[in-house]
Amino acid sequence: MSILADQIRENLPSMREVILDSARDALRKSSQDLARWNAMLAAGTISSQEYEWLVDSRISVIEMETLKAAGLALARIDEFRAAIVRSITGAALRAVGV
Amino acid sequence: MKVLYKTILAILFGCAVASCAPSIAPFSQQAYRYATELKVESLSLMDRAENPFLDHLKHVEKLKIDLEKAYEFAKGRPRNEHSTKQWEILLDPDRNLIGGFLFRWESERQLSYPFIQQSQLLIADAFDTVIGLESGKIRFSD
Numbered sequence: 001m002s003i004l005a006d007q008i009r010e011n012l013p014s015m016r017e018v019i020l021d022s023a024r025d026a027l028r029k030s031s032q033d034l035a036r037w038n039a040m041l042a043a044g045t046i047s048s049q050e051y052e053w054l055v056d057s058r059i060s061v062i063e064m065e066t067l068k069a070a071g072l073a074l075a076r077i078d079e080f081r082a083a084i085v086r087s088i089t090g091a092a093l094r095a096v097g098v
Numbered sequence: 099m100k101v102l103y104k105t106i107l108a109i110l111f112g113c114a115v116a117s118c119a120p121s122i123a124p125f126s127q128q129a130y131r132y133a134t135e136l137k138v139e140s141l142s143l144m145d146r147a148e149n150p151f152l153d154h155l156k157h158v159e160k161l162k163i164d165l166e167k168a169y170e171f172a173k174g175r176p177r178n179e180h181s182t183k184q185w186e187i188l189l190d191p192d193r194n195l196i197g198g199f200l201f202r203w204e205s206e207r208q209l210s211y212p213f214i215q216q217s218q219l220l221i222a223d224a225f226d227t228v229i230g231l232e233s234g235k236i237r238f239s240d
Contacts, residue, residue, distance in 0.1 A: 045212045057194035057220045064184050064227040071180035072234045074121035079236060
């Protein structure tokens with residue numbers, strides 16, 4: 001049981017961090033992009049149509065980042081599951097003296 | 099007796115956990131290669147979008163075919179829905195990543211350098227999410 005508890009303590013925070021880091025990163029990049037594009041639009045470097053296109057493009061990237069975070073969380077679950085099996089198998093073998 | 103009982107219970111639990119199918123496809127070197135190479139090819143071709151589209155038609159067609167290959171490869175792998183959806187968004191001509199960029203280039207014949215530069219940053223980020231997801235998947239030893 002303590003082995004299981006250790007596995008949960010080790011793995012669950014890392015899954016949470018993957019998702020949170022991804023969200024923080026997406027917000028930071030989006031605000032930097034918007035500031036830059038606003039300046040470019042004001043200077044006439046890009047058109048309003050190009051500005052809208054870039055905003056939609058950033059939204060698409062955010063969607064892809066969300067898919068990445070969700071996929072990585074599933075990969076961590078698989079690793080966690082494999083670690084449980086290894087721990088239990090090891091403990092069981094030790095218990096029967098192998 | 100109590101130890102034996104607990105051991106058997108633990109083994110049964112382990113078997114139950116082990117019998118669950120994996121949640122996501124494992125790492126694929128081929129998928130990783132597709133994503134990294136197509137990132138470079140896409141950004142390189144985007145550099146030419148200041149020039150008339152028809153001058154680069156062959157390169158555009160080749161890139162589209164290569165992108166489709168990567169998408170079909172992703173789609174064909176079991177438990178690979180997240181990566182497949184990423185490729186769909188990337189390739190969709192109605193959206194605003196590489197598929198949409200090539201469509202815009204064709205529609206407008208040539209694009210402005212500042213717009214190309216900003217699009218390259220976004221499309222590079224998009225490819226990085228595909229690469230990041232693939233490289234984060236579980237690797238099985240050969």
